[in-house]
Amino acid sequence: MMANIDKARILSEALPYIQEYHGKTVVVKYGGAAIAADDLCRSVISDIVLLSLVGIKVVLVHGGGPEINEMLNKIGKESIFIDGLRYTDNETMDIVQMVLSGKISKQLVQMIGEQGGKAFSLSGIDGRMMVAKKLSGKDLGLVGQLTSIDPEPVKMVLEKGYIPVVSTIACSEELGVAYNINADIAAASLAAALGAEKLILMTDVRGLMRNPKDESTLLSVVTLPEIAQLIKEGIISGGMIPKIDCCIEAVRQGVPRAHILDGRVPHSILVEILSDQGIGTMILR
Numbered sequence: 001m002m003a004n005i006d007k008a009r010i011l012s013e014a015l016p017y018i019q020e021y022h023g024k025t026v027v028v029k030y031g032g033a034a035i036a037a038d039d040l041c042r043s044v045i046s047d048i049v050l051l052s053l054v055g056i057k058v059v060l061v062h063g064g065g066p067e068i069n070e071m072l073n074k075i076g077k078e079s080i081f082i083d084g085l086r087y088t089d090n091e092t093m094d095i096v097q098m099v100l101s102g103k104i105s106k107q108l109v110q111m112i113g114e115q116g117g118k119a120f121s122l123s124g125i126d127g128r129m130m131v132a133k134k135l136s137g138k139d140l141g142l143v144g145q146l147t148s149i150d151p152e153p154v155k156m157v158l159e160k161g162y163i164p165v166v167s168t169i170a171c172s173e174e175l176g177v178a179y180n181i182n183a184d185i186a187a188a189s190l191a192a193a194l195g196a197e198k199l200i201l202m203t204d205v206r207g208l209m210r211n212p213k214d215e216s217t218l219l220s221v222v223t224l225p226e227i228a229q230l231i232k233e234g235i236i237s238g239g240m241i242p243k244i245d246c247c248i249e250a251v252r253q254g255v256p257r258a259h260i261l262d263g264r265v266p267h268s269i270l271v272e273i274l275s276d277q278g279i280g281t282m283i284l285r
């Protein structure tokens with residue numbers, strides 16, 4: 001059992017960070033298998049509610065690949081991936097919208113409410129917050145690349161004291177067309193548009209490591225000039241490259257700090273934001 005003096009020390013340590021981030025915006029991207037793990041999900045949600053209650057403006061951007069796969073399996077439709085990216089035809093797009101905006105967003109809003117917070121779900125279509133065009137290069141169907149973000153719908157929700165829960169479906173200049181947007185990319189672009197203090201990408205790895213098989217080789221802080229060399233050396237490779245690219249883009253667009261955190265570690269968000277020790281990898285200009 002933790003002694004009262006230890007609890008007091010932890011709260012005292014958190015105070016300067018609460019003061020530093022009070023009134024500032026933090027964008028958290030959360031999704032995938034982590035949402036499906038109920039206990040871990042509730043731990044993340046409790047962190048987000050706590051941050052909101054002490055005056056930090058938290059925006060939760062979510063994905064939901066495993067849930068989309070599960071629903072496609074139920075209707076007997078095969079999930080097709082090209083170089084790790086989902087091919088999205090019209091039928092798949094209907095499922096993506098239904099699962100992300102109709103199911104997962106509402107589940108997260110409900111969980112936030114159950115833990116004493118207030119949340120409001122938005123998709124990128126609401127208020128034409130996210131506008132996209134068809135992704136260039138590989139033909140992935142209705143997968144889009146963002147052309148503009150209007151942060152006003154999110155700001156309005158924040159100003160009313162709610163936590164925005166954002167699903168990354170974008171509208172198009174074309175009539176009746178919606179696009180599936182990569183949630184990491186959408187979170188980075190939204191963080192920049194909001195003038196956020198931090199972007200946090202929740203993943204299923206410890207962070208960026210020199211040796212992916214050895215967690216003791218974690219790189220706690222990486223600057224933009226160092227990243228090119230780490231890619232050249234092959235230290236940043238595979239699925240870590242697109243996440244690092246999102247962090248780079250956010251930092252280049254003015255977000256002071258971007259973080260890659262292990263969503264499997266309970267309360268990793270609180271440790272990162274409200275403690276001296278930090279966790280995961282932080283990317284700085």
